[in-house]
Amino acid sequence: MSTLRGRVSGLPEWDRCAVMGVVNVTPDSFSDGGSWFDTEAAVKRGLDLVAQGADLVDVGGESTRPGASRVDEAEELRRVVPVVRELASEGLVVSVDTMRAAVAEQAVAAGARLVNDVSGGLADTAMVPVVADAGVPFVVMHWRGFSADMNSRAVYGDVVPEIVGELQRRMDAVVSGGVAPERIVLDPGLGFAKEAEHDLALVARLDVLRGLGRPLLVAASRKRFLGRVLAGPDGTPPPARERDAATAAVSALAARAGAWAVRVHEVGASADAVRVARAVEGAV
Template sequence: MQTNVEAQTAENGVTTLPELDRCVVMAVVNVTPDSFSDGGLFFETKAAIAHGMGLLRAGADIIDVGGESTRPGAGRVPADEELRRVLPVVSELSAAGASVSIDTTRACVAEAAVDAGARIVNDVSGGLADPLMPRFVAHADVPYILMHWRGPSTQMQRNAHYGDVVTEVAAELQQRLCAVVDAGVRADQIVLDPGLGFAKTAEHNWRLLAHLDVLKQLGRPLLIGASRKSFLGELLAGEGGAKTPTDERDAASAAVAALAAATGVWGVRAHTVPLTLDAVRVAAALRAAA
């Protein structure tokens, strides 16, 4: 059934999220032993909380807490283990005043995290991994980040086949947007994420970044998650073609953040906050001068 999404859309905003005069910086806290970006540096609860507190002090607008790796090839963890990892971190950061998003594809984890203080649900599957997710988001009335997804991490790169990646990602995001609205989620709760690196090659990622204007025509704010991803490591590869290590991709990540922010995207995910804040402030100044 076709849904009139535009009729339910608030003016360039998302329910209950703060309106800033610049792009939102969403900082990442991976409570996993196998994160692609830090190799499990913040797997222990105390380390994750301390890291999150540091990101909050550095000026992060939102802190995105996840307990299950979504890097290519990663397997699933049981729901009770995911809950064990994220709930104390969400609770402590929320109590400290952070706006916390829970990065999960499970409705039960999202519900427990919201009960613990999370204000946003960030679902990389766009509601496809757990059909109960849209129903929970609608009931909880929280902002929902809906990402483009073509399957779980163990098979995502096998699905990286497109005739025209920009057109197809836009169409598939539109389908998911309509589906979750039909399930009861208001359009003004939704932020869209094109899912850079998820079932996409480096070429696909660059094409999407070069045509964010097409994705903006879907009528919802956009979140861009490029920070430290593999396609930046490929771009910066040294002699012999070895990818640049993840912690040496922060300048390139900030450059992408600035370029995306200059197009008017709602937010960017980041592993390092000060560089990214500087980048989006530069973009805001440029937009204001136009």
Template sequence: MSAAEPHAHSSDRPASVRRRIRSSMAVRGVPLTGERTLIMGILNVTPDSFSDGGRFDTLDAALEHAAELTAQGADLIDIGGESTRPGAERVPVAEEQRRVLPLVRELARGGIAVSVDTMNAATALAAAHAGAAVINDVSGGLADPDMTRVAIETGLPFVVMHWRGHSAEMAAKASYTDVVSDVRRELEYRVAELIVRGVDPAKIIVDPGIGFSKNAEHNWALLGHYGELAALGLPVLVAASRKGFLAPLVAEGAAPDARDAPSAVLAAIAASQGAWAVRVHNVAETRAALDVADAWRRGARS
């Protein structure tokens, strides 16, 4: 068995896990347009993520959690094998693939739509071959120059986040003349470069990069001026769940999961603004918040 596939074959998985995967309601195709904001459930298979590091770093635990998130209403599962928390160190590509590829393969076999959260082109390509439906690159293709080629070759939806540097250095790069204008311009330039190189513009999704090279004031300004990002004319992913700028909204010293309530409210507001998707840890609470927002909109149309 290869280093990238250290886990047992799917036939060795507990029957209860396999049944939950098969019965989870999900679709391989991921729409990039539509009236409903999608929910991207976070599944970190890393030992050092800021919120849930180490909880799902075995295949069985990860499969169980993916099935649970899907049953709660996640439209796709975002799998990451390398932490991007502030100050995190890079992970060897072989180790990242060892963590994510068996999981991508198992979930795709069960009909669950998967996005792969990676900055490495080799991992993105291998995940696409394993059945991933979306490439979610927090560097927008800047960390690995081969990522553009992979986006073109696979034709998968490609999330392009605003990015200025790796986790170990990004705090030092949180300097802007006007954060909303600067982020929009930098995203616009990056998207234009990708299109010129051959990436299908119909497959590009943008992400303002909440928390990446940004302080709390920057984050709130970007969210408060969501319309400036939407004006790019591309689907927008909002990924703010449990991030540090929400900490002042809960009890001092509380664990990251105490930020789920403000995260869900933020997701509902993003949905009301037309966000393509929200990336969250607590799918059940987010699903309830988005259902309220949907009911409100239906009431306004009646």
């Protein structure tokens, strides 16, 4: 099945869509802010996620929820690097979720095997050279600007081809910057400068995104578009923590569409979902 999903040089090969568990070392994540803010709690969370079925864990120290302000580099380093080091020392496959080259560099030195940059290297001009020098895989997400004002950038004529074109251009720039193509993962950036209808269109057309020729990471977990889908008669969305079943539904759809991995806060249901999708593939 690796040919269906694409292989990422430098990472294990899984025979199905992988599950990336989220470890937010932040006080202000939209989903679970503060729950795993200290190092010991965050490390325990990462270990628990793997026990529940995660294949790799994504450690981040800066919230990218809509409207979020940035933390300074020293604080992000303080939050992230000790957690990466501890989890890597336990044998976990660790990704670092950061837009800063210095954080990526120190996290890789501490054992991170993947850099997940929601800006695709646009937020910090040093990021692409650092990743290229480190020789690690790089997640390039579709991004139009920082969280503080990204909602105003959610303007599209025809969302799927526009995002495909923007991702293609960004991937070309990253490769030109020295990152090996076989180490690139693409992420359509659900919820980032996108309204609910844009996110749903992207989930519906993952086959078009796969046409870019690189493995896809789909990060739908608990996001606003799921809240919109699940909203009650008065239009009120359920809290983020009540969107895990909907997240698992997207995980199943993404896996069936050939996604390389899904990124989720609660692992159990999505781990089951991708395994069912794999069994269905095997029955065809």
